[in-house]
Amino acid sequence: MPRVLVSDALSTTAVQIFKDRGVEVDYLPEIGKDKDKLAAIIGQYDGLAIRSATKVMAKLIEAATNLKVIGRAGIGVDNVDIPAASRKGIIVMNTPFGNSITTAEHAVALMFAVARQIPEANASTHAGKWEKNKFMGVEITGKTLGVIGCGNIGSIVATRAIGLKMHVVGFDPFLSESRAAELGIEKVELDELFARADFITLHTPLTDKTRNIVNAASIAKMKDGVRIINCARGGLIVEADLVEALKSGKVAGAGVDVFEVEPATENALFHMPNVVCTPHLGASTSEAQENVALQVAEQMSDYLIKGAVSNAINMPSITAEEAPRLKPFVKLAEVLGAFVGQVTEDPIKEVEILFDGSTASMNTKALTSATLAGLIRPQVSDVNMVSAPIMVKERGIILSEVRRDKSGVFDGYIKLTVKTEHMTRSIAGTCFSDGKPRFIQIKGINLDAEVGQHMLYTTNADVPGIIGLLGTICGSRGVNIANFQLGRDRPGGDAIALLYLDEPFPQDVLAELRGNPKIDSAKPLRFDVNGG
Numbered sequence: 091m092p093r094v095l096v097s098d099a100l101s102t103t104a105v106q107i108f109k110d111r112g113v114e115v116d117y118l119p120e121i122g123k124d125k126d127k128l129a130a131i132i133g134q135y136d137g138l139a140i141r142s143a144t145k146v147m148a149k150l151i152e153a154a155t156n157l158k159v160i161g162r163a164g165i166g167v168d169n170v171d172i173p174a175a176s177r178k179g180i181i182v183m184n185t186p187f188g189n190s191i192t193t194a195e196h197a198v199a200l201m202f203a204v205a206r207q208i209p210e211a212n213a214s215t216h217a218g219k220w221e222k223n224k225f226m227g228v229e230i231t232g233k234t235l236g237v238i239g240c241g242n243i244g245s246i247v248a249t250r251a252i253g254l255k256m257h258v259v260g261f262d263p264f265l266s267e268s269r270a271a272e273l274g275i276e277k278v279e280l281d282e283l284f285a286r287a288d289f290i291t292l293h294t295p296l297t298d299k300t301r302n303i304v305n306a307a308s309i310a311k312m313k314d315g316v317r318i319i320n321c322a323r324g325g326l327i328v329e330a331d332l333v334e335a336l337k338s339g340k341v342a343g344a345g346v347d348v349f350e351v352e353p354a355t356e357n358a359l360f361h362m363p364n365v366v367c368t369p370h371l372g373a374s375t376s377e378a379q380e381n382v383a384l385q386v387a388e389q390m391s392d393y394l395i396k397g398a399v400s401n402a403i404n405m406p407s408i409t410a411e412e413a414p415r416l417k418p419f420v421k422l423a424e425v426l427g428a429f430v431g432q433v434t435e436d437p438i439k440e441v442e443i444l445f446d447g448s449t450a451s452m453n454t455k456a457l458t459s460a461t462l463a464g465l466i467r468p469q470v471s472d473v474n475m476v477s478a479p480i481m482v483k484e485r486g487i488i489l490s491e492v493r494r495d496k497s498g499v500f501d502g503y504i505k506l507t508v509k510t511e512h513m514t515r516s517i518a519g520t521c522f523s524d525g526k527p528r529f530i531q532i533k534g535i536n537l538d539a540e541v542g543q544h545m546l547y548t549t550n551a552d553v554p555g556i557i558g559l560l561g562t563i564c565g566s567r568g569v570n571i572a573n574f575q576l577g578r579d580r581p582g583g584d585a586i587a588l589l590y591l592d593e594p595f596p597q598d599v600l601a602e603l604r605g606n607p608k609i610d611s612a613k614p615l616r617f618d619v620n621g622g
């Protein structure tokens with residue numbers, strides 16, 4: 091039974107869902123804050139469910155020897171070292187929509203709070219001061235709101251603001267004109283947004299491009315008296331620059347839910363007039379927390395139990411419905427990759443994967459990942475469908491995928507072609523109704539060969555006596571041949587043989603075979619025929 095650790099304060103709905111789905115679960119909501127304790131136990135778990143308090147960095151990932159999936163009950167995954175997780179073959183998934191409305195509402199709430207100085211007025215009133223003249227606010231009706239990042243949350247904020255009679259300008263490099271029109275917002279460049287907005291709200295992920303997007307230079311481009319709201323990530327604003335701009339009056343107010351360093355127990359923004367701070371509460375409503383807990387537990391269970399992948403950051407999605415149909419083809423793709431990976435010694439420069447007929451309409455991203463995993467596993471043993479694409483990219487291998495309509499007798503097949511400096515190799519395979527992978531073409535030679543755990547692949551000229559030669563050498567050295575497959579491109583042309591063996595082919599017999607002038611090459615192969 092797979093085992094999951096919940097290391098942050100998720101709704102306990104998640105715990106029940108894990109149990110109902112047949113996943114053992116430990117709920118230790120405080121442990122995520124204690125790096126050492128977490129590292130000491132993480133090796134026991136197949137899954138880790140987190141919010142933003144658990145930092146899953148390279149050291150923890152190193153210790154996570156059994157971990158297969160990290161589930162983020164929320165949106166931002168900047169607390170997870172995704173490249174390190176991918177290299178280790180760990181899927182990272184989030185719950186992209188579960189808390190968007192809640193977070194958008196928090197941004198709108200902060201905007202009002204800043205516009206009308208509600209927290210300070212509240213504190214003053216509770217203190218019995220009745221400072222009616224002190225808290226003069228501004229209306230938001232008719233004002234321009236600049237939304238930086240018009241994805242799920244940004245677009246909800248935009249539509250709410252339009253409902254509040256604001257004019258909305260948006261900057262997002264991935265926002266199309268048609269989407270902007272659909273939302274009723276004006277798409278502008280960043281500098282124009284800075285120049286025109288009375289209120290600015292941030293809704294981008296924290297990336298190298300967005301880090302420090304609000305700094306002294308960008309603030310200088312803004313309107314005097316601008317108000318800034320940040321419910322996205324702390325690193326988007328240079329806090330020291332914001333403090334200076336608040337002091338000078340350039341920025342009239344700020345609503346800040348997220349900080350450069352969290353938990354933020356000390357910060358230069360604290361105690362400043364008209365700075366409204368909340369402790370990363372954007373996603374903290376009972377509705378959102380139920381949503382994300384339920385969703386993350388379902389997604390993680392689906393993956394651990396059924397192999398279905400949804401909302402993964404570092405792996406193509408595989409739905410629970412398609413997982414059973416895809417499974418044999420994933421195996422086929424791995425086996426094709428493994429064949430070429432084992433017979434290719436030169437560094438690989440290019441990989442082409444052709445999806446013919448029915449395979450072209452399958453989840454080819456998943457099939458490509460599986461092919462690549464099989465292909466590079468002989469060189470890097472610790473690789474899977476998650477880590478293979480990143481490793482292939484890191485090695486500078488050029489990858490191309492081709493899809494085409496059914497072109498031959500098979501309903502569909504996959505053909506893998508690999509180029510090195512010196513040669514091009516190709517292999518094709520399909521799955522029959524028994525779900526078993528078959529090689530249907532090797533080196534352009536047609537055949538119909540099952541996949542065995544231990545095999546020997548030889549190439550030779552098509553001349554009489556090869557079967558006898560292989561049989562004699564193997565027989566005299568006690569190597570039992572369980573089965574045999576032959577193929578040739580034409581009479582007297584190039585020929586190949588596949589021998590099915592009970593055990594790995596002995597090295598000394600291999601040397602004898604390779605020394606025989608009738609055999610061009612002989613390569614022992616091993617396939618994981620039983621593994622998922």
Ligand SMILES: NC(=O)c1ccc[n+]([C@@H]2O[C@H](COP(=O)([O-])OP(=O)(O)OC[C@H]3O[C@@H](n4cnc5c(N)ncnc54)[C@H](O)[C@@H]3O)[C@@H](O)[C@H]2O)c1
Nearest residue numbers: 165166193239240241242243262264294295321322372373
């Ligand atoms: N305060 C909270 O509790 C809380 C809750 C949820 C999400 N968040 C944060 O909000 C962020 C946004 O969430 P979302 O669900 O809207 O994500 P999303 O992926 O739907 O939207 C992000 C948008 O940012 C855009 N973007 C990327 N780089 C940009 C750039 N350089 N300039 C402008 N736009 C850029 C993207 O194109 C995308 O449209 C998350 O990454 C997360 O960090 C915070």
Ligand SMILES: O=C(O)[C@H](O)COP(=O)(O)O
Nearest residue numbers: 141142143164165166373
């Ligand atoms: O990215 C998110 O989903 C938010 O930052 C929420 O974080 P939290 O789960 O720690 O509240």
